[in-house]
Structure formats: C-alpha cells, structure tokens
Amino acid sequence: MKKTTKKQPGDQAGAPAPRKAPASAPAKAVWLARASWALSAVLCYFIYQGGARVVRNLELDGKPVVQKKAAANPIREAEWQTMAASLEKLSDNYSGHVAIYLKDLNSGRIWEHNPDQLFTSASLIKVPIMVSIFEKIKRGELSLDTRMKLTRRDRAGGSGSLKWAREGTSLSVMEIVFKMITESDNTATKMLIDYAGMDYLQQAFEDLGLVSTGISQEGMSLASGSVSRENYTTAREMAGLMERIYRGQVVDAASSEFMLDVLKHNNKSHSRLRKSLPLGWELGHKTGLLRRSCHDVGIVFSPRGDYVIAVLTGDVPDYHSAKEFISRVALQTYKYYRTDSDYASARRRYGTGG
Numbered sequence: 001m002k003k004t005t006k007k008q009p010g011d012q013a014g015a016p017a018p019r020k021a022p023a024s025a026p027a028k029a030v031w032l033a034r035a036s037w038a039l040s041a042v043l044c045y046f047i048y049q050g051g052a053r054v055v056r057n058l059e060l061d062g063k064p065v066v067q068k069k070a071a072a073n074p075i076r077e078a079e080w081q082t083m084a085a086s087l088e089k090l091s092d093n094y095s096g097h098v099a100i101y102l103k104d105l106n107s108g109r110i111w112e113h114n115p116d117q118l119f120t121s122a123s124l125i126k127v128p129i130m131v132s133i134f135e136k137i138k139r140g141e142l143s144l145d146t147r148m149k150l151t152r153r154d155r156a157g158g159s160g161s162l163k164w165a166r167e168g169t170s171l172s173v174m175e176i177v178f179k180m181i182t183e184s185d186n187t188a189t190k191m192l193i194d195y196a197g198m199d200y201l202q203q204a205f206e207d208l209g210l211v212s213t214g215i216s217q218e219g220m221s222l223a224s225g226s227v228s229r230e231n232y233t234t235a236r237e238m239a240g241l242m243e244r245i246y247r248g249q250v251v252d253a254a255s256s257e258f259m260l261d262v263l264k265h266n267n268k269s270h271s272r273l274r275k276s277l278p279l280g281w282e283l284g285h286k287t288g289l290l291r292r293s294c295h296d297v298g299i300v301f302s303p304r305g306d307y308v309i310a311v312l313t314g315d316v317p318d319y320h321s322a323k324e325f326i327s328r329v330a331l332q333t334y335k336y337y338r339t340d341s342d343y344a345s346a347r348r349r350y351g352t353g354g
Helices: 025-056 075-090 120-140 173-183 186-197 196-206 235-246 253-264 319-337 340-350
Strands: 096-103 110-113 147-149 168-171 284-292 293-302 307-314
Touching: 075 096, 075 110, 075 319, 096 235, 120 173, 120 186, 120 196, 120 235, 120 253, 120 284, 120 293, 147 173, 168 173, 173 186, 173 253, 173 340, 196 253, 235 253, 235 293, 235 307, 253 284, 253 293, 293 319, 307 319
Parallel strands: none
Antiparallel strands: 096 110, 096 307, 147 168, 284 293, 293 307
C-alpha cells in the first residue's frame, strides 16, 4: 500500500515539507510578551473569581458584623499629648502637603493637622459612592442582588480585575461594590456611577453633609495631569464619614456594619497604614493614589481602643516617599496604642526605627 502524507495548508503539490526554521529573536520576544499577557489575564481571572467567592459570604441580614468592645486600658492623656507632638514633628518634616485627622473613638480626643485643606480625593471618592449606593438600596430602588452586565464602555484602566472580565459578564451590586472597595476597581466604579447617575451622586454627597467632598465626571479621570474639574476632599470629612460608618449612623445600622466589613476586606495595599500595624489588628480602610496625591483613611481596631485616622498627602515628591510617610504616621499611633505583646511582635517585623 502506498503511504500518503496529509498535505498541510500552504504546501505546494509535490514539494517536500520544509524544515522548521529556528525562531528568531524578535519572534521569541513576541511569544514571551503574549505569554506574559496571557498569564496576567489568567491571574486576574482567579483574583476576580476569588473576590466573587468572598463576597458571596457577606450578608446584609441586620446582624452586627463588628462587635465593638470597650478598651480595657485606654490611652491616657499624657500619652496622647506625647503622640500628638511626635505626629506634629513628623508632619512638619515631610516635603509634600500633609493633612491628618486622628480621633480616639473611646475618649473622643482629637488631634488634627490641616484637617480642612483640600486634596485630590483619588480613590477615597469610592467610599461615599458606596454609601450612596446603599442609600438607593434602602429606598428600594435596587438591591444587593440586582445584576448588571459589563459592557465595553464600562472598562477602565488602572486598578482592579474587572477590566479583564468578558464583555457581557453579569455581576450583582454586591460583587461590584466589593470590588470597588477591596480592589479599588475602576471598572466597578464606572459601572455604579453609570447606573446611579452623576446627578444622583452629587445630591447624595450633599445629603451626607459633605461640603468639601464633591464628584464630577472630569474628576473621575485617571489622567496624571490636571483636569478641568477636580474631585476634592478633606481629612476631616473622610474621617468623619468613616466614623459614622463605624457607629452605624450611615444609611442604617445594618448597612453601616456591612460597609465596614467590606472596608475590612480591603487587602489591596500592604503599604501605608497597614504596613506599620500588627497583623492581629483589624483595619477597615480605603487608600487613594492619583495626580501626586497619596492617601489612606481608616478605622483601626487596637487593644487599647479603636481610632479613626485619615492621612492625606499632596504634591508629593514621589509616591514611595508618601507611602512611607503614611506608614510612619501609623507607626507613631501604634507605639501608643500597642500592648507589650504587640510591641514585641512589631520589633521582630519592623525593627525599632520610628
């Protein structure tokens, strides 16, 4: 029997199959680039799926998510004053613009530095957006189970894994809010803004009593340069909003507890506030980074009492120095809110520098 060879596309009749030429350097570079892109897409897909699994475990059932306990050994006045002096010195020595608002949620003591100075809000804007969406839920205009489809128009660059999701992917409001906060997902944010409408959000911000914190379409731009209309906020307003969420005073108690739990799942950043706090301390927070501004605002759950802290920086020389500055601020608060066991753990993790 005569053996035949299957002709491949592009073969000439009767011509022997050519030997495969070795891949050229440019071809290898293209292959590596494509492989790298594919790997990134796969990783983002698993991050996306992992976030979806976590959010399915969250429920808005009216039961308290966070049990607030009275501090057994609250920080004393003398300690507070010493800490405030160290924070003042640290703030004065940073080369960028700085605003800090610190409040002990047990005693009500406050220390502030430029608390009403305006800063580009960056991704801090996503906290009042979340609150505004929960207000719509309270009104019955949508629910956490309401589903939205991802469109090509929704895709936004920068943070988040949703930009890698397939067009037409259906997500619940719960999933979208979760990604907006925990991943600082810009695509999720755009989906919620488009659904709620800019006019509604602007009015909702006013209804929250936010005077300096505004939102505009131009301000949502991810451009690194200046924009025609910026979104601004202050350390006082962001800390105040966080405190109201903590105390169950935003929308309603159940919604506040749910939002605080979402903020506590924010594991995107291990720098800034999180870097200088023990892993055993819970932290519900939101970061922001855009147009030479770098921020972190959150509720810290410490053994000596819970506190809210907002650290905003602007016109920073570089983002690395700003993140390190915020970490040093957190470290100063840690030194006074720690217990001896916390201190021993942190010495092993961070060293003794202040």
